[in-house]
Amino acid sequence: MRGRTRVDRPRIIGSITERMLLHSIAYEVLIRMRDLHPELDIDVEALEHIKLGFLREPCNNLLGYCSYSSKSRSRPRTEYEDRHGINRILISRVHMISDLPDAIFTIHHEFLHAILGSKEGHGPKFQEHEKRITSLQESIQRKLISMKR
Numbered sequence: 001m002r003g004r005t006r007v008d009r010p011r012i013i014g015s016i017t018e019r020m021l022l023h024s025i026a027y028e029v030l031i032r033m034r035d036l037h038p039e040l041d042i043d044v045e046a047l048e049h050i051k052l053g054f055l056r057e058p059c060n061n062l063l064g065y066c067s068y069s070s071k072s073r074s075r076p077r078t079e080y081e082d083r084h085g086i087n088r089i090l091i092s093r094v095h096m097i098s099d100l101p102d103a104i105f106t107i108h109h110e111f112l113h114a115i116l117g118s119k120e121g122h123g124p125k126f127q128e129h130e131k132r133i134t135s136l137q138e139s140i141q142r143k144l145i146s147m148k149r
């Protein structure tokens with residue numbers, strides 16, 4: 001008897017280069033967050049401490065995932081976790097490599113979940129803010145490519 005197959009799949013840590021790209025995308029998105037959403041009260045200092053990683057592979061149709069911290073824990077596991085309420089954000093490594101503009105879109109999408117909370121989900125407020133990243137995708141992509149040498 002076998003358990004659920006997903007348990008058999010290894011965690012994807014990625015290479016240093018891949019992890020640098022993931023964190024660079026997140027950084028470039030995060031530093032623009034307040035200007036992009038001036039009406040939201042965004043705790044950038046706390047969001048900077050969110051754990052980032054890659055989804056297990058194959059990811060199927062999942063491009064990203066934002067998991068909320070469990071409320072039952074008496075103390076936070078990571079610094080400022082109580083301020084952003086997030087366990088971690090994971091994205092598809094394969095998709096990040098093959099489609100950089102969409103990886104930028106996905107990271108922004110997951111940060112928005114962290115900012116707007118689980119109750120909002122993909123509601124009207126979320127959708128209104130989600131599309132704003134499209135104005136920045138190209139400039140962030142250019143910045144990331146210039147960093148690669």
Ligand SMILES: [Zn+2]
Pocket residue numbers: 109113122
């Ligand atoms: Zn979502």
